[in-house]
Amino acid sequence: MSVENIEDHGAVPNPDDPSLSAARKNLHAMINAADAAGAGGTVYIPANIYYIGDDIGRFTAFGGREPSGISITGDGPEQSVIGVSEHVSDSQNCTIFEWSEGVNHGTVSVDNVKLEGNYENLGNLVSNGNGGIGAKCEGAGTFNFSNVWVRGQYTMGIRIENGDGRLERCTIEETAIALENDSGGDRVSHHLALQPPSGDTITVDSCLFRRGSGEVVDIHAGAGNVVLKNCWGRSLGTGVFKISAGNRIELRNSYMESYSQWLEDNLTASGDFHGRAMARRISSNQSETPTLVLDNVEFHNCNRHAVEARNYPLQLQGDMVAIHNAARDPGRDSVLRDDADGALTHVSIDRLSVHDSDAAVFSAPNADGSIGTVRRANNAGLGDTGGLSIGTDEPGKEPFAPSVPTKDDVGINTASAGSSGPSVAWQSPSDGTVLDGSVTLQIAASNHEDSPDGVTVEYNIDGNSWVGTDYNSDTTYFEASLDASTLSNGSHTLTARAIDSDGDKSTATVDVVAGALFADWTPQWISTTDDWTVSSGDSFVGGHALAFENTAGTRDRFAISCDAAGTHADVEVIDRFRVPTINPETNRGFHARLFLRGSGSEGNENGYWIEIEDRNDAFRLGKYVNGNSTTLQRFGTPAEDTFFYRRFRATGTTIQAKVWPASESEPSGWDVELSDSSLKSGWVGLGSFDPGLVETDTISVATGGATAEMVETDAAPTISWATPSDGATVTETVGLQVAAGDEADSTGSLTVEYRVDGGDWTATSYNADTGYYETSLDTTTLADGSHTLTARATDSASNAATASVGVTVDNPLAISTVDARNVTESTATLVGDVTSLSGASDATVGFEWRPVGSNTWTADGRQTVSATGEFTTDISGLEADTDHEFRAVATDPDSVTGNPVGFQTSTTSNEAPTIEQFDVIDQSSTGWHQYQIEWAVADSDGNLDKVISTLRRNGSVVATESTGVSGSDANYTHVLRVRGNVDEMTLTVNDTQNLVGHASQQL
Template sequence: MTRPDYVPDDAKDITEYGAVSNPDDPNDQAVYEGNRDAIIDACNAAGSEGSIYVPEGTYYFGQGSGNHWIRHGAHTPPGISIYGDGPEASVLGMHGHGEKGEIHTLFNHAADEYTGTNEHTVTYQEIQFHGQAPKLPNLYDSEPRVGQSGVSVQSDNSGLDFEVKRAYFYQMYGAGIDVRGSLTIDFSTFEESGIKLENDADAVGDTSINHHIVARPESSNKVVMRDSEFINTSGNAIDAAGSGPVECYRCWGSGLGTGWCKLSAYDLRLENVYMEPFTQELQDLTAGDDIGDGYNGRRGPFYRLDGDPSVVPVAELYDVEIRGTTREAIEIRERSSDLSGDVELHGDMIAFHDIAKADGRDEAIRAVGEDFVDSDIGRLSVHDSDTDAVLDITGNGSIETLKYGNSGSAGSTDDVEILDSESGADPFQPDVPSQDEVGVNALSDTGQEDDGTTTDSPLFNDWTPQWESDHDDWSVVSGDEFAGGSALAFEHDGQTRTRYAISCDEIGTPADVEVLDKFRVPAFTDDESLGFHARVNLRSSSSSAGENGYWLELENREGAFRLAKYTDGNLTTMGRFGTPEEDTFYYRRFRAEGNELKAKVWKASENEPSEWDIETTDSDHADGWVGLGSFDTGLVETDIFSVATDGGTAPHLNSDTSPGVTWQNPTDGKTVSGTTVLQIDAADQEDNDDSLTVEYRIDDGTWQSASYNADTGYYEDTWDTTGTADGDRTLEAKATDSAGNSANTSVTVTVDNSLSVETIGVENVTDASTMLVGNVTSFGGADGATCYFEWREQGTETWNRVGEQTRSSLGEFSADLTGLEAGTSYEFQAAAETTDRATGSIRSFDTGTDSTSLSIDRFALSDKSNPSWSWYEVDWAVSDVDGELDTVVSELRYNGNTVTAESTNVSGETASFTHEVRVQGDVDEIRLSVNDTSNDYISESKKI
């Protein structure tokens, strides 16, 4: 078999050193011992910073007894890279026949005993690492306690620069990768890391987890994860325990045992990331089917329980979507008095769904004794979550827009200001990838283009980085200011100016070619040696002497646009014209025909001039690739790129084209009832926003007109859904511009006009009274409903009715409930009646023992139970306006009896703490009580 072009020519083929493919993992000890010897021999032959090649096949390896890993820098020279024929074709795996007390890690980058340096670049590409964890013994229950990682890097090898490209890490007992130094991961998949470790620990009555990636970068290092997927782990997608930053772009994860990232003390950025921490698949792989079973810590994008108090990390979340957590989506708190959990949080377009499933987890974002410092969030939505409140945070900053529905109240935000809060509003829709767009299966089987270069992103299926540029320099950015809603962005992460470029492969290498593009440089570079921005390249190529071709650029140093060329390393300026401005969109037309070169540039807000700004002749370059580039590191955004070859004229892509049209409300998949406001977003490059003809129809019915609303910027109408049968309905919108061009778009919604009501909660509970709160969310097609509450003492069967009222508008309603007995548990539900009857969920509350100045301000539970222990954290805060606090007690109870308790002596007006309470036995209730020095007493209970 011919090895792929990305494999270095001098990479050593492990089969040439005796490795034998054994896909059935035979019991012949000589096979896997021989494979280990063959891999070591190939590494030795490759030498320091050399490479080995794993051709198609499955090669299990390991020693017959003792530790099984291969240690680069100890068993072999350091800095060894590994290449395969693809993650589905080339597999290196642990044999699975080891014993307790033996290390089953596959590869370890150890201290360098060969060259005395730790500065190495290591690449693992197109390869699968199979840990076979289910076949391994209980490595947790052993002396010494050992485990397995796919790849580990020791602390004294922190200079390692580790690159992972289209690699698959499967069924590791512990972490997929445990690394110091720099780490970049592209289009890779991590699946079932740390699952057996958790189950083995549970089997001996302990709790232990591990993560897909454990990263301990130094401050000079960085961890970057791109276009990758993370499936089923007992811990996090990444445990960030170093001092360097962690960045994740276009990633997808499900079944995350404790969440996406544990943030110790350093910076985190998530951009275009989707995660589903709680899944039934993970439950089945670990402790059980119920949310309360097993390691119950499935959070969202990050959590911070403690860290270096001298560092306040910055967490940035942009276009992040989370569905399903058992704990809060984000939690920060201090677990030790000499540590800190403060975080600076920034972000935009964040959507949480189905958050805090576990009992006692009552917020989407929670801060306990710690602050969100100088935080600012653009758009945040929380929906369909069984929470009392969306937020329980302290600190300062702002949230521009908070949307929430079926998730309790907005909650408590201290000095974090919510500028716009919308209850019942639709959730935001972040731009996140689907699973099939990431990981090892996102590309073709080989990941190779025709020229043999590795394709690292779908963006580069039609574009190839050229000259000194690489994939990291290019990305897609979104914004309403761009004609298509997005633009191709260049920005180099560094300070070195050089010839960065990217070619449009579909065009090929034409001789006669014309480009019309629309671009913007948001900010010029003022340094006199820089400021060469936004190039468009024609007839470009490379030679042994340098980069060749013609280009047109914005040259800030001379305050002009410049036409120039490279010829075998020599630079020639062929002319300058115009006066560019920063943060301004321009069109430019650049043409090469025969030996003639022509160019012109004009503001996008103006009409195209009829004359060329510059015309000249040159015969240095006859043909070559067409593309974009820059000689400066700063940001350039290209909105439109139009090309014509063979003497043609590049078309003005936004002339007489169809307008854009999308549904703003309702969105696809939404359930609607009653009268719904229809909002259609329509725009055209040539026509004003309010001059389009916009229509809609329902299920191929008659087209109806929508009118432009200048306040919202949408075309709107109202739809009385009660005149439409319940079920799925198609809404189609059509926008037509002044030239007669039109565009259509459709969404499918579900009409549900059944009567519905929610039980919200209680307010102002005393020893004898409270206020019940409900919310009627649909009249089921009727003009109104009779609303009321049903209540009873817990343990009784008969419901009582209170607060009957007629409602003609949807929303919250309440009723005072009096004449209650002190120190008694009650339950209630909201109800509504038309010709039908609907009730909300049943909720409970306890009355106080008598009128008192005491108050329980926070009573939150964290379930840490395992098969041996019923174990809970009771997070509480209490107060006494008389300043006479005395004792707080947390009790675990079963069948009405206290089975264990923890108490804390307190004083003054306020106090807070977290009790750790556990017992070997069943628990069905947790009670929190507080008394003062006058022997006043109150308590609250929660059923388990």
């Protein structure tokens, strides 16, 4: 796989879009670039405008006609543009990039480009059953979009159907405008369609959305999670979320505004899509109830209900939700709404404000759960809250003020997009290299618009004068010679600078060491100077560390002696070190030795040493005597990529050692203390047996019985608990607040974690408004009684401090009513949830149910549970076509009753839809097979969902078209067109309950 420039394959900029032939040339150059890049390769779009087009069915088919897993990159979304040509026919599918279904594409990246749909200049695509998507990801894989501008797509911005991924700093605007207008207001579509499978998550971060006929995100299928955070939106035709599937849908730290005058002026076919709602569940493609989380969000200007559960339930959670000017249309009765077949269920919102609406806050007779505080003003009252518990109702109070981004905070990174400077990187020397004698410097540099030798490359040392280089066509590097003897002993920074023909500049640096590395150190035994170098980084106390690594992969007795310490009998050493990666292979993982009383030669080695021994997950104290190895004792537990201190002491025949994490205080006692008289004196040094990287940050040596002093580092942070206080009693979910600071590190930059009773550490986040590091703890996961909360603050130098408080957990048994499932004319499955046993070993639970209006509850499903989670029972003998309600109850050890939940028994069984018309008209011409399918479908239950036409060859699908339908009847025309022979046309219709009607014709 490789990176292929489309201009190297024949692409020519055509910013004026002069003809279809020019667009066709660019499209085929892009296809050829993908073929040359190979599976997993990258297509590079230079800084220019390239309109594409042809009459080939699909522009691209990665994983089908073209290789799979193709990534796309450019020089920035304001520079590198791929657009749909206005010269394509109305029968052309205008999707720019498509990753085909049935293929795992691995990890795909699309970055620094603009995808221009050009909808204003296209024909009526929808009349021929076509459209256009900026990026359509049908196959499996991870799809990442960064700094991408998607504008003017006929149908949709980005669609991810069977994978996970991330969208970051993208701008998506003017989506499906022509679709709504050309369809006469019958169809709209969305900026994003995200359908992650169960267990997967798609995250959308710092993106801008505006001017679309549909939602920001349509979640039509998939049981995974969708997270939008730090986003901004305006002119949202039907809102933010359409939730027909999914597990957990989150909107955090975001600003969204639905209605705008722009929508009224530009969506002219129907007045129904000028800013409908914010989040709604009005259809369902799964049995599970999704959860919508709204956390620190601000909503403005929707014509209908802001949040709606119609026909299906929706769980609602969050905090700091501010809604302004919702339910603008006359006759809309509420801002948050459910109906007889839907419910806002398991509601758990801390703070909600609703302002400036003629409607009530709630019309939610089936809702259950709680809201801590409701603030409201300029509306028609609180309304019907159903089973909701409102902690504090504050009419007349000002709205909450979530912390949300502005338009300028999100979307494409124009600073990045505007940068078209050359690339530059050091090839040789690398970081930490020791320079000796005459050295050849090699710098890699290029620019997409200039040939390599057309770029000017210079370097300097420690910020002094720039020195020129020469391009070597044989090595393809820019080169210069440096006499390292002219440099002072010690560390130096080399900076390379590349300048292209436009005068744009880029730089790269490398830290090296001149001369003095081995002035006070001598490689011993098998080791040579090639095994030792210098690592650089802020995590080291002095910015550098002595690094061991045998790049040949040899395992042997490597060592280096500290000549400045001399040769001694009574000696103590303390060092600070880490092993970034411990080798986990069998009989591997012997790293990071610290030596005392070293001597001898290769094959006849002597010395006491401490090392990491992975096979026993321990530190090991051992010795070499005349080349023979002996283990003296194992102790402690090592960890990779973690700084440790070691204190190692030999006095007479007494050998003492201890090792502890650098984030903790030094223990008072020794881990090992034993007597051994094998070795009398020798050098102090470092070493390793496995060849992997070891970094020694500091080392301190004391002789004659003295104590080695720890090298001074930054002072440890300060830390204390703000909430809860020591001795507090806590219940349910409690907020945790920790005060922490550091003299050297900036405010809010510390790593602050907490744990319960010595368990795993859990991260917190810094809240600039309160000045505390904060998170929350669900105490229902803990047994009732006493617990210890410990907080730990770690600074950038790995210094750490801890603070603890004792609390008492006292939670009641908690139970909730979930829903009724598998409901028929006379039966149903009732579902409850034990959310906390409050330390009890078990609980007696069950249900009570009745027809709505009855005064008598019927008890059913009594059972004993010993763990939290759902419990069920099946009931029968229900009346058909009747509203019922039920509630979950517990009788022991506490008497608790959940909120009632309603359900309705059905009247008749659902019938499959039928095909009323299926006429196939052959419109084929030379080289092409084209068929027009006139169809009509019907469903006696009135729940039509989708119609699919499929063209087959030898049983394999070669073309397909689908149309979403609803109600009890529908008719439409599909057109399918392919090259090559075909032998069968099929028509399939399904309803919302996935019952199917099918017909086929031989061709």
